[in-house]
Amino acid sequence: MNVAALAADLRAAARRSDHRRLLVLAGERDAGVDAAFDAVEGAAIPDEETTIVTTAEGFRFERVAPNHARELLGTTRTAVIYDAHEDFSPNALGRLVGTVDGGGLFVLLAPPLDDWPDRPGSFESSLAVPPYAVDDVGGRFRERLVGTLRDHPGVAIVDVDAGTVERRGDADASAPARSTPSTPPAGTRRFPAAAYEACLTADQSRALHALEALEHSVGGTDGEQRDAEGEADEGRRRAVVVEADRGRGKSSAAGLAAGSLAAAGRDVLVTAPDRRNASDLFSRASELLSALDALGDERSGDGPLRARSGGRIRFAPPAEAAELPDDPDVVLVDEAAALPVRLLSSFLDGPAVAFFTTVHGYEGAGRGFSVRFRDELDGRDHDVTEVTLSEPIRFAPADPVESWAFRALLLDARPPVEALVADASPSSVDYRALSPEELAADEHLLREVFGLLVLAHYRTEPDDLARLLDAPNLRVRVLEHEGHVVSVALLAREGGLDAETRRSMYEGARVRGNMLPDVFTSQLRDEEAGVPVGYRVVRIATHHAARSRGLGSTLLSEVRTEFDGDADYLGVGYGATPDLLSFWESNGYETVHLSTTRNESSGEYSALMLDPLSEVGRALCDRHARWFRDRIGDLLAEHLRDADPDVVRGALAACEAPLSLDLSDYEWRVVVGVAFGPGQYATAPRAFRRLALAALVGAGEEGEDGPDGEPTLTPREERLLVRKVLQTRPADAVADELGYVSARQCLRALGDAYGSLVERYGGTNEVVATERERFGE
Structure with missing residues (x-):
């Protein structure tokens, strides 16, 4: 075996085609590390262009711990060595493959391939959630991974224990020619020529030219807005959608657009699920401003990037950016697929917005973005420009290592094509429980299931593929239409925990894979919540071509x-x-719980809900519903003061713990006085809160209607109770939000709403009857 010579041949072939090659060094760890050194030397790759990702130490080139693999995103290396012996994860594999440059090598140190499926590591240990042990975790993902290594072009395998070459990694050494970026003529572009000169592919140039629509929307150098024929187009809003696979340069294109806009004096607001997602954008913008000699004061930390023109580029987290702080001229949304439609819709209120999203990859599902958001975008009065980047930046098209990663990690998994499920209905589908063995044995079925999960949720990632195949606590249930998956539910078994585990959870220990018992026990102080066995719906998805037909239900x-x-x-x-x-x-x-902090990415408060199946489950649900009912009034006045009133209404309506009124005679007199006379709401606020909660908790269920069978309150009146009474908002602010002409009219409407509640809840109360007579009611 001559690993150095093999690596030299692999790199030579990679450089001829501007592709990458994958070298697997299978066997015991020490032998694999020694062979990796030989491979790097044989391939003549400098130490400064090499990174090893491992838990071990003492290497002459850069070392990164596996749990810090994310830090390599956006970087480019000639050789990356990934030690999969101890701390291997599918997510890290996906991240690291993308950092290798064309002509480079990705070196994977693995256990003996025949044994690897039966050698669980730290990732597999993380799948052994209580009450399961690591012996319950499967090896199907690793078995599947080994199969792809053994038959995919461009993958060489060396058995370092036996000293033999199992595969030489032959692949087509030819590649499609790279495109040549171009600069539009001066009369047809708004961005500076330097921005186009920084583009690496024709795709990037084309995307940058499309992004000029953002400058058009906020006015060009002449201060006017013009349409394609040169006519004034004042007030027209514009949106640009840029979709691409990983490594196509979309974030760089966004950075070049941001720098061009800032150089022209524009205020550019950037947002992304994580600040790190935007680092490449800011780097490219800074480089362009420097090239234009337009860079202002040096950027401090995470502060704005300023241009001499007065323009700036600033970052805000999604929930904050959705408020469009300081009225930006342009909003750039990176990794848009990772954000909920509610937030994406908010960005459309600005004059110009661009959405950048990954089509395939663990960052998000561009297809899901387009399906969920396009209806919203099409319903707005925006000029929409769409552009797709397909040509890779780091390597030539048709790279075998990229196609291997897509195949091994199902980064390109898709649900069935629309035509196959377009006629699906509740009467045409069959319910099916899918075992991990069935999924592992049927690649087509696995792709349909995983493709639907990717489509439905931006956080579906390569780790989830391994969980799907190997996690002992997960269950997969689907509906099939004529043999194709049209709806899927991913369930996690929770609870059934022993006394020691419950005690440790109660005292603050985190117990993986038991989200509901964890919250109930550690946060809500119910030490017995881990006793019942439940199944949590982790994900549920229905094919976009068959939605709104009751298939999810x-x-x-x-x-x-x-x-x-x-x-x-x-x-x-x-x-x-x-x-x-x-x-x-x-x-x-x-509903049994509503979180008091917003999710950083989605900007939503989380709801926990239960559907009891047994007496034990009913007891668990009932006591947490009561506790939720009893604390929600105080939470709405403080921690949930900014919650959407319709979210509050929905959460309370689904809480099956009706509130019994215990108003004193005095409180009833105050309420009747406000509803029918000159009373003051502030005289007895507790009474009004109690009545509001009584009306909203369980609303929509039998018994909530008034005496004539009609709803007691209108939706607008319910929102009024939430905003003014439960969230204690000022009357003028509530009036503006709910469309009342003045604070006075708002308070008058509040009195009318309580008049309806007096009718419903105080009809048999003698004090109420007496007070109403005094006001002629």
């Missing part, structure tokens, strides 16, 4: 039927929106 109904008698409850936790609250309530789930 059909799937949940089938799940309930299957687990009724085998579990104590079904549960769910999610970022609460009015539509989602309505969906889960309509399927029998009851």
Whole structure:
């Protein structure tokens, strides 16, 4: 075996095609490390262009710990050595492959390939959530990974224990020619020529030219807005959508656009799920401003990047950016697929916005973004420009290592094509429980299931593929239409924990894979919450071509039927929106908790809901619903003061813990005085809060209507109770939000609403009757 010579041949072939090659060094760790040194030397790769990702220390080139692999995102290396012996994860593998430059080598140190599926590491240990042990974790993902290594072009395998070359990694050494970027003529462009000269592909040039629509929207150098024919186009809003696979330079294009806009004096607001996602954008913008001699004061930390023209580029987290602070001229949204539609819609209120999203990869699902958001975008009065970047930046097209990563990690997984499921309905589908063995044995089925999960949720990532195949606590249930998956639910078994685990959780220990018992026990102080066995709906997704037909509800109904008698409850936790609250309530789930902090990326408060299946589950649900009912009034006045009133209404409506009124005679007199006379709301605020909660908790269920069968309150009146009474907002602010002409009219409407509540709740009370007579009621 001559690893150095093999590595030299691999790199020579890679450089001829401007592709990469993958070298697997399988066997015991020390032998693999020695062979990796030989490979780097044989391939003549300088130490400064090499990174090893490992838990071990003492290397002459850069070392990065596996749990810091994310730090290499956006960097380019000629050789990356990934030690998969101890701390291997699919996510890290996906991140690291993308950092290798064309003509470079990705070196994977692995256990003997025949043994690897049966050698669990730290990642597999993380899948052994209580009450399961590591012996319960499967090896199907590693078995599948080994299979792709052994038959994919461009992958060489060396058995370092036996000293033999198993595969030489032959692949087509030819590659499509790279495109040549171009600069539009001066009369047809608004961005400076230097921005186009910084582009690396024709795709990037084309994307940058499309992004000039943002400058058009906020006015060109002549201060006017013009349409394509040169006519004045004042007030026209514009949106640009840029989609690309990883490594196509979309963030760089965003940075060049941001720098061009700032150089022209524009205020550019940048947002992304994580500040690190925007680092490349800011780097490219800074480089362009420097090249233009337009860079202002040096950027301090995470502060704005300023241009001499007065323009600036600043970052804000998604929830903050959605408020459009300081009225930016342009908003750039990177990794847009990772944000909920509610936030994305807020950015459309600005004069110009661009959305950048990854089509395939663990950062997000561009396809999901387009499906979920396009209806919203098409419904707005925006000129929309769309552009797709397909040519890679770091290497030539048709790179075998990229196609291997896509295949091994299912980065390109898609649900069935629309035509195959377009006619699906609750009457045409079959319910099916899919075992991990079935998924591992049927690549087509696995791709359909995983593709739907990717489409439905931006956080579906390579680690989730391994969980799907190997995690002992997960269950997969689907609806199939004519043999194709049209709806999927991913369930996690939770609870059934022993006394010692419950005690440690109560005292603050985190117990993986038991989200609902964890919150109930550690936060809500219920040490017995870990006793019942439940199944939490981690994800549920229906094909976009068959939505709004009841398939999601059909799937949940089938799940309930299957687990009724085998579990104590079904549960769910999610970022609460009015539509989602309505969906889960309509399927029998009851609110038991609303978080008091917003999710940093989605900007939503999380709701926890339960659907009891047994007496034990009913007891758990009932006591947490009561506790939620009893604390929510105080939370709304403080920690949840900014919650969407329709989220509050939905959460309270789905809480099955009706509030019994205990108003004193004095409080009833004050309430009647406000409703029918000259009373003051502030005289007895507790009474008004109690009545508001009584009206909103369980609303929508039998018994909430008034005597004539009509709803007691209108939706607007319910929002008024939430905003003014429960969240204690000023009357003038509530009036503006809810469309009352003045604070006085708002308070008058509040009195009318309480008049309806007096009718409903005080009809048999003698004090109420007496007070109403005094006001002629």
